[in-house]
Amino acid sequence: MASVKQEYISLPLRLKTSDGVIGRLQNIYFISSCVITTVVKYYWYGPVVKAWDLRFHIITNILHRYLSESLPHDTPNKLSEKIDFAYIANYIDMNNLPARPLSPSIGHNEEYDIIVDAELCTAYKLPQYGISGDKLNAMADDDRIGSQKGQPRTISCQIVVGSQISLCNSCKAPTGMYKQPKLMVPEPLYPDERIFFHFHGGAYCVGERSLTHIYVYAHTSSVSGLRVFSPNYRLAPRSCFPSQLHDCFLSYMDILRRGFKPENIILSGDSAGGALAVALLIILRDMHLPRPAGVVLISPWVDSTCSGASWATKMSLDYLPSFPLEDPFHPTRMFYAAGRRFSQEMLEELRCPLVSPIFGDLSDMPPMLIQMGRNELLHDDISEFAEKTKLHAENVVKLEAYDNMPHAFVLLDFTDAAQQAFASVNDFAREVFDGERKKV
Numbered sequence: 001m002a003s004v005k006q007e008y009i010s011l012p013l014r015l016k017t018s019d020g021v022i023g024r025l026q027n028i029y030f031i032s033s034c035v036i037t038t039v040v041k042y043y044w045y046g047p048v049v050k051a052w053d054l055r056f057h058i059i060t061n062i063l064h065r066y067l068s069e070s071l072p073h074d075t076p077n078k079l080s081e082k083i084d085f086a087y088i089a090n091y092i093d094m095n096n097l098p099a100r101p102l103s104p105s106i107g108h109n110e111e112y113d114i115i116v117d118a119e120l121c122t123a124y125k126l127p128q129y130g131i132s133g134d135k136l137n138a139m140a141d142d143d144r145i146g147s148q149k150g151q152p153r154t155i156s157c158q159i160v161v162g163s164q165i166s167l168c169n170s171c172k173a174p175t176g177m178y179k180q181p182k183l184m185v186p187e188p189l190y191p192d193e194r195i196f197f198h199f200h201g202g203a204y205c206v207g208e209r210s211l212t213h214i215y216v217y218a219h220t221s222s223v224s225g226l227r228v229f230s231p232n233y234r235l236a237p238r239s240c241f242p243s244q245l246h247d248c249f250l251s252y253m254d255i256l257r258r259g260f261k262p263e264n265i266i267l268s269g270d271s272a273g274g275a276l277a278v279a280l281l282i283i284l285r286d287m288h289l290p291r292p293a294g295v296v297l298i299s300p301w302v303d304s305t306c307s308g309a310s311w312a313t314k315m316s317l318d319y320l321p322s323f324p325l326e327d328p329f330h331p332t333r334m335f336y337a338a339g340r341r342f343s344q345e346m347l348e349e350l351r352c353p354l355v356s357p358i359f360g361d362l363s364d365m366p367p368m369l370i371q372m373g374r375n376e377l378l379h380d381d382i383s384e385f386a387e388k389t390k391l392h393a394e395n396v397v398k399l400e401a402y403d404n405m406p407h408a409f410v411l412l413d414f415t416d417a418a419q420q421a422f423a424s425v426n427d428f429a430r431e432v433f434d435g436e437r438k439k440v
Contacts, residue, residue: 037061056415059412071088073327073330102215106218107161109161109217111158112186114231116154124137130352132349132354135241135242136354158209160217165227194266198220198268199248202271205331212411213411215413216410224426231251236335244335245279269297279357282357282360294366294429296429299407302357302358310381314377317375318406319407320377320406362391365395368395369400372405373407377407379401400424402417405417
């Protein structure tokens with residue numbers, strides 16, 4: 001019997017759908033019109049917030065317009081199954097900025113491949129998480145079978161060092177060693193090397209090899225004197241939950257297998273990457289696996305249901321747009337189950353701690369630094385998450401809120417707030433590694 005070909009609806013897309021001249025002109029118009037409008041409004045009405053200069057306005061307004069208008073967010077929920085999300089994934093990829101290496105004045109970045117072999121494919125013993133645990137085990141089984149057939153999957157991972165990398169507490173290497181190729185090997189440079197292991201943000205849909213993220217890694221490396229590792233996990237909507245979490249788990253287990261000690265690792269993540277970091281900590285705790293020494297969360301998206309009041313009250317202050325969960329192009333929908341109609345059943349699934357860590361057991365966490373902007377839409381969700389984590393007496397949690405700053409403000413690395421945040425991350429890492437424990 002012949003299979004029935006799926007019929008998809010036609011979508012009005014604002015950005016380029018091909019790499020031809022017309023497509024490029026379309027994107028140039030999209031960005032330039034936003035820049036012109038922003039400049040006119042800035043000089044006519046003044047800044048939205050006094051602390052924001054014109055550069056800040058232009059960058060955040062371009063981000064807001066891209067996130068608001070690049071996809072047709074008025075598409076009805078009932079048409080979810082009629083959307084070709086494979087095409088949407090290609091469209092998102094096409095309109096991402098191309099990956100570029102860092103300039104020597106900023107730092108150096110290279111990639112290596114993680115081979116997903118049978119040894120890495122540990123069975124997830126997480127029956128308490130229901131369908132999420134089942135999905136993780138199914139992915140581990142698929143990887144195990146692929147490896148046994150001699151066709152193992154690979155996950156690429158970034159290594160980034162900043163240009164100002166200097167001597168750390170136990171490192172005997174000379175300043176400027178980042179120029180030497182051996183600094184980019186994915187094994188410890190000395191027995192007790194300390195590193196950051198970072199999961200990038202981007203609503204689970206973008207951010208892979210993002211130059212803005214790599215700048216953040218380079219700055220973190222420069223101020224701390226440590227290397228930064230960051231896996232390029234699979235992205236939605238091409239790969240939905242729990243692909244991202246599974247890749248992050250495998251990447252972390254691989255870094256341990258390469259000889260890095262858990263007590264010498266600071267786990268970190270921004271936005272969606274922050275949620276992945278907490279979800280990973282929950283898995284490691286529940287499966288009694290080695291956990292990192294500490295964790296840094298930058299604007300963590302810990303509630304994928306977006307239930308906090310600030311999603312409404314901060315709308316005029318953040319570049320992030322706010323959409324209802326009934327929107328098929330809501331980042332949560334594309335991440336969790338692209339093409340599936342939203343329902344009460346899905347809402348309950350989204351409250352699983354491996355999807356939305358705020359709803360989980362947050363006991364027995366490693367020392368935690370949380371940074372957020374006071375103006376961001378996730379403000380209330382992050383504040384509630386921090387308070388819930390602090391309820392457990394054994395947890396050491398520090399929450400920093402930066403005035404006038406939007407979501408994931410460290411990506412705006414030219415701001416004073418971002419520089420202060422980098423310095424605070426360094427202070428936190430030193431406290432963790434030097435054995436100081438101060439509850440804030």
